[in-house]
Amino acid sequence: MTEECRSLKPLENDAYQVVTEVVTHKINHIPIYKGDFASLSPKVQRFIAEKAELMNPSGIYICDGSQKEFDTIVDKLVERGVLTPLKAYENCYLCRTDPRDVARVESKTWMVTKDKYDSVCHTPEGVRPIMGQWMSEEQFGKELDNRFPGCMAGRPMYVVPFSMGPIGGPLSKIGIELTDSSYVVLCMKIMTRMGAKVLEALGDQDFVRCIHSVGLPRPVRQKVINHWPCNPEKVMIAHRPKEREIWSFGSGYGGNSLLGKKCFALRIACNIGYDEGWLAEHMLIMGITNPEGKERFVAAAFPSACGKTNLAMLTPTVPGWKIRVVGDDIAWMKFGEDGRLYAINPEAGFFGVAPGTSHKTNAMAMETFQKNSIFTNVAETADGEYFWEGLEKELRQQKGWSEEQLHNLEITNWLGDRWHVGDEGKAAHPNSRFTCPASQCPIIHPDWEAPQGVPIDAIIFGGRRPEGVPLVFESFSWQHGILVGALVKSEATAAAEHVGKQVMHDPMAMRPFMGYNYGRYLQHWLDLGKAPHKAPKIFHVNWFRETSDHKFLWPGFGDNIRNDIAVETAIGYVPKRGSINLEGLPRLDWNELMSIPKSYWEEDIDESKHFLESQVGSDLPSEIQQELDNLEKRIHAL
CATH class of the missing domain: 3.40.449.10 (Phosphoenolpyruvate Carboxykinase, domain 1)
Structure with a gap:
């Protein structure tokens, strides 16, 4: 060297x-x-x-x-x-990359x-x-x-x-x-x-x-x-x-x-x-204020392109609730002198996935990048507006266009070619991005730059799980919650070079970002949660569960603010039927949404044991092994 x-x-x-x-x-x-x-x-x-x-x-x-x-x-x-001004907006620019350079290269x-x-x-010999x-x-x-x-x-x-x-x-x-x-x-x-x-x-x-x-x-x-x-x-x-x-x-x-x-x-x-003695995590940070004016802060970890930004900037459908965003992607968290866990957003901007972002899924993100923003590998309309998959309905409603008018819209796709809605291929690359200042977000929290951070009351893990996993459950303890995070799985997305709809392990949503021995990382979490530290509660959510004909059981992000009365189950505490306010929602199958199929979970626990044995091996902390054994016993007793 x-x-x-x-x-x-x-x-x-x-x-x-x-x-x-x-x-x-x-x-x-x-x-x-x-x-x-x-x-x-x-x-x-x-x-x-x-x-x-x-x-x-x-x-x-x-x-x-x-x-x-x-x-x-x-x-x-x-x-x-290199940059093209998007003339419909103030100080916004479009950049197109070499098609060979469009995502993180984890390999x-x-x-x-x-x-x-x-x-x-x-790991055992021969295991990557x-x-x-x-x-x-x-x-x-x-x-x-x-x-x-x-x-x-x-x-x-x-x-x-x-x-x-x-x-x-x-x-x-x-x-x-x-x-x-x-x-x-x-x-x-x-x-x-x-x-x-x-x-x-x-x-x-x-x-x-x-x-x-x-x-x-x-x-x-x-x-x-x-x-x-x-x-x-x-x-x-x-x-x-x-x-x-x-x-x-x-x-x-x-x-x-x-x-x-x-x-x-x-x-x-x-x-x-x-x-x-602190944590650097792939987590959003958000403040949730209930109708009585009580605000609690939540950190949440999801694999890339699974909705972190959408959740961080949630627009609640239940009256009286308010969301304010501190960060949409990364949290640095440290226990304070009072024993509580505090978090800062180390970033100053949002680097979000564009396709699928709209006023319906994330109105606040849309408002944030209306000026002073850079868009990478999105499409451009003849009027100098950005375009990507997921904006079609919005364009029809905003402009009052017919289907024919939408299909006649002149678009230059992310490759620089002429394109129309309905043509083959994608207008925007699936991992195309917006880069914009966080300070422009209409619901940015007034304490988002507080040097000491905000106090975290709950940690949420989640991923894309089409079957078997209920909408939400709470872990029994800090140790059990770490196991829940360690077993996060998700359908692969376009944020990395993986292709196809394969369900992949993404422990703590940190699989691509782990900086040291994962067993020691889990032990670090265990150690930090011990007294005198007051560890926050840990939850798991899954709003990607599907019916047999592949339709989502849960209607949308805006409906993720609901009540929290729970009952104990084999995998954790789940909400009681009737405890979540379903007013205004389309008819849904509550039993299916919250079910814990024994055969599914028996298969899942076997696969999870194999994962931890092959990927963590002798580095797995004994406390996590005990939590895994306890989970297996509870599932077999269903």
């Missing part, structure tokens, strides 16, 4: 002068396009200089996070054809540790771990040397200082991303607190090091599709948790290139949380 690829060691104060001389030598042949390099801390200078020498950019651009900077980059990208995402079992569990992939330090060095030397030639290297969480907050963390993608700069501006204020808060402290390149140095010797440089054949997203470092190569897509998101806020952050 080259010297510039190695981890940066902490600097002693008396070494600053020597480092400054070395940095000056390494940086003096590379122009500074923007910013004052000399004003940066020695640690930041060293980081930039060593990576610049490695990747050989045309120059260095230190981002200040200003609106002027944002607008300047936007103007250049519009001029080059090329790695954790790099000296000890393999710091990253993955002791699904809770993360390990790469040896030696192999990692070879992979870096095969990609990063000279990879930014002909492109500027943007220095993006950013804070996950409110700047200076007690649970917030700072990162610096080096990238050769101006699209990444724009999205990081929306998704994080980014710029000069972050550098001021950083001072001489350490930070998470994020290195990203599209992997296509100039002169380019291959065709660039949609003005979107990438290198799909050599994609790699690697994390070094001990060094607090992320290396991403070859992909410009959000989940692979916006390194503050899944890479930092989940994979690296859950390692930091393990060391410091």
